[in-house]
Each structure stands twice: as structure tokens, then as C-alpha cells.
Amino acid sequence: xxxxxxxxxxxxxxxxxxxxxxxxxxxxxxxxxxxxxxxxxxxxxxxxxxxxxxxxxxxxxxxxxxxxxxxxxxxxxxxxxxxxxxxxxxxxxxxxxxxxxxxxxxxxxxxxxxxxxxxxxxxxxxxxxxxxxxxxxxxxxxxxxxxxxxxxxxxxxxxxxxxxxxxxxxxxxxx
Amino acid sequence: xxxxxxxxxxxxxxxxxxxxxxxxxxxxxxxxxxxxxxxxxxxxxxxxxxxxxxxxxxxxxxxxxxxxxxxxxxxxxxxxxxxxxxxxxxxxxxxxxxxxxxxxxxxxxxxxxxxxxxxxxxxxxxxxxxxxxxxxxxxxxxxxxxxxxxxxxxxxxxxxxxxxxxxxxxxxxxxxxxxxxxxxx
Numbered sequence: 001x002x003x004x005x006x007x008x009x010x011x012x013x014x015x016x017x018x019x020x021x022x023x024x025x026x027x028x029x030x031x032x033x034x035x036x037x038x039x040x041x042x043x044x045x046x047x048x049x050x051x052x053x054x055x056x057x058x059x060x061x062x063x064x065x066x067x068x069x070x071x072x073x074x075x076x077x078x079x080x081x082x083x084x085x086x087x088x089x090x091x092x093x094x095x096x097x098x099x100x101x102x103x104x105x106x107x108x109x110x111x112x113x114x115x116x117x118x119x120x121x122x123x124x125x126x127x128x129x130x131x132x133x134x135x136x137x138x139x140x141x142x143x144x145x146x147x148x149x150x151x152x153x154x155x156x157x158x159x160x161x162x163x164x165x166x167x168x169x170x171x172x173x174x175x
Numbered sequence: 176x177x178x179x180x181x182x183x184x185x186x187x188x189x190x191x192x193x194x195x196x197x198x199x200x201x202x203x204x205x206x207x208x209x210x211x212x213x214x215x216x217x218x219x220x221x222x223x224x225x226x227x228x229x230x231x232x233x234x235x236x237x238x239x240x241x242x243x244x245x246x247x248x249x250x251x252x253x254x255x256x257x258x259x260x261x262x263x264x265x266x267x268x269x270x271x272x273x274x275x276x277x278x279x280x281x282x283x284x285x286x287x288x289x290x291x292x293x294x295x296x297x298x299x300x301x302x303x304x305x306x307x308x309x310x311x312x313x314x315x316x317x318x319x320x321x322x323x324x325x326x327x328x329x330x331x332x333x334x335x336x337x338x339x340x341x342x343x344x345x346x347x348x349x350x351x352x353x354x355x356x357x358x359x360x
Contacts, residue, residue, distance in 0.1 A: 112329065131330050133324075150328065
């Protein structure tokens with residue numbers, strides 16, 4: 001069953017398509033709409049509880065999720081038992097939050113030797129990094145000309161609201 | 176002893192050379208070189224978090240070379256040839272000012288500002304005298320209430336390190352000296 005979603009009354013249907021189940025990627029329906037501000041947005045309807053509005057590429061979130069599996073394979077020989085457990089939980093948290101972020105810009109994905117999952121967007125002037133430790137929260141770090149990632153970190157829950165905050169930060173980063 | 180933003184890490188203040196000789200502690204105005212072997216990046220690319228292994232940094236095993244004390248002979252003999260013999264592919268090298276690496280500081284830490292990495296003149300038997308290393312502060316673990324927060328902090332340090340170093344250059348372009356000055360021992 002698909003999740004129940006509410007589309008703003010001012011949004012109008014633009015087109016629809018159904019993505020197939022290829023290479024283990026979850027089947028989902030996608031509806032492209034134009035919102036009240038005249039912007040094209042993609043509404044994803046998936047086979048689980050997550051529903052999200054994404055940017056121009058509705059498949060980005062799923063692609064990024066699979067990148068975590070590759071990153072884990074790469075780092076796993078260097079992880080101890082605790083880090084392996086941390087990484088598994090962290091990846092689940094990251095995938096959940098990814099469902100709530102407008103992924104217009106493809107991030108870089110990584111697992112550290114401590115089992116921390118990282119999603120990073122990086123441009124010349126700065127960057128945004130999301131760090132997950134499997135504790136049902138995300139630490140959002142930003143680097144600017146004045147600040148380092150270590151010194152600009154805020155913790156959030158894994159909610160749609162947090163996804164919106166991050167999406168807004170990404171728009172600023174790429175503006 | 177703690178290592179915070181107001182003074183050097185304890186291991187930065189005293190030589191870490193195994194003979195207690197060499198060129199002495201690493202000063203803020205030095206440039207250090209990090210040779211890249213991963214086979215993935217090319218000249219002009221930037222490094223990413225993955226190049227800064229958090230376990231190696233924790234243990235003080237992330238090797239760098241002090242530009243003013245490293246010759247091309249040192250590079251070839253002690254760093255590049257041994258790496259090639261183990262099948263590693265040389266990509267090039269990146270450089271950074273030491274004071275920029277030492278500027279990675281969490282200023283809002285509960286018990287006062289906390290340094291990210293220390294830059295120490297770690298020289299072990301078999302290393303050249305211009306060898307140095309990045310190491311996490313000894314008291315980092317004690318400053319965090321849980322391992323998850325500590326792990327995130329280490330991840331953030333590695334992200335910052337990737338931005339502090341330059342783009343990848345050829346070895347000819349990182350300012351390696353023709354001959355190194357004599358040491359004290």
C-alpha cells in the first residue's frame with residue numbers, strides 16, 4: 001500500500017510515471033507537479049512509510065542509499081565489531097532522513113572507521129555534512145570561509161522538518 | 176595535561192623523535208606534505224574524508240612529511256619505493272600549512288575549546304628525520320560523554336582536513352628541498 005499524502009490544493013498535476021524494480025531498487029510511483037510558486041517538484045510514493053518531495057531527479061535518494069552499501073563494503077575490513085554495529089544503525093538513520101531531503105545535488109557518501117555514516121555536499125566556498133551514529137539523530141555540520149565542520153554542528157531528529165531545514169541549507173550552498 | 180586551543184598539544188611541545196634529536200618540534204609556519212597513494216584521485220583533484228583514516232589519526236599513524244626537511248631522495252627511498260613494493264599506486268601529493276591544521280578547533284566544547292589534531296615530529300626507527308604525523312589529542316575521548324559523539328567529532332576532523340590540504344599536485348610541485356639541513360643528532 002502507498003502512504004497517504006496531501007498535495008497542496010494549488011499544485012497541479014503535470015505528469016506521472018512508474019519506476020520499475022531494477023537492480024534491487026524499490027518500486028515507487030512518482031508524480032511530477034507544479035506547486036503554487038510555479039516550481040516543478042516530484043512527489044514520490046513508495047512501498048514503505050516514506051513520502052518525499054524531491055528535486056529534478058526523483059531517483060537521487062535511492063541512488064544515494066545504495067552508495068552507503070558500497071561505502072560499507074569498502075570500509076568494513078577496517079571496522080571493529082562495535083563500529084560494524086554502529087555503521088549498520090547509522091546507515092538506516094541516513095536512509096530514513098534521505099527520504100525527507102530534496103536531493104537536487106548528488107552528495108558524496110562515506111562510512112568512517114568509527115562506523116559513522118556521512119553524507120556531504122561540497123563546493124568551493126563551503127560544504128554541508130550530515131553525520132549519523134545510529135542514535136536516531138543527525139548532526140548537521142557546515143563549513144564556510146569562517147567556520148570548520150568541527151565548530152559548526154547542530155543535532156536534529158530524523159524528521160520531515162529536519163529534511164526541510166537541510167534542503168533549505170542546500171539551496172543556500174548552491175545558490 | 177590537556178590539548179585545547181589555548182596552548183600546544185603536550186606532544187607538540189616535546190620532540191617525539193625516537194632519538195630525541197632530529198629537527199625538533201613542528202612549528203606553526205611549516206608546510207607539511209601528504210603523499211597520496213589511493214589510485215583514485217588525479218592532479219588537481221581535492222582529497223575527501225576517506226583519505227584521512229580516523230583510526231590512523233587516533234593512533235598517530237597518519238604520516239606526513241615536513242617540507243623544509245624532506246628531500247626527493249627521502250621521498251623516493253623511504254616513502255614511495257616501499258609503497259610501490261606493496262602494490263600501492265602513487266597519485267601525487269598535497270600540502271598544508273601547519274597552523275591551518277592546528278586551527279581545527281571546536282570552540283564551543285563543554286569543557287573549553289578542543290583541538291582536532293596535533294602535528295608532531297614523530298620519527299621512528301627507519302623513518303627519515305623530516306617525518307611527522309597527525310594525531311588526535313590524548314584527552315579527546317575523555318571530553319565526550321558517549322562514543323557516538325566522539326566518532327562524529329573524528330569524522331568532522333577528517334572532513335576539515337580534506338579541505339585544509341591543497342589540491343593534488345605532482346611531487347615536483349610541492350616544494351621538496353634539494354638537500355635538508357643537518358640535524359642536531
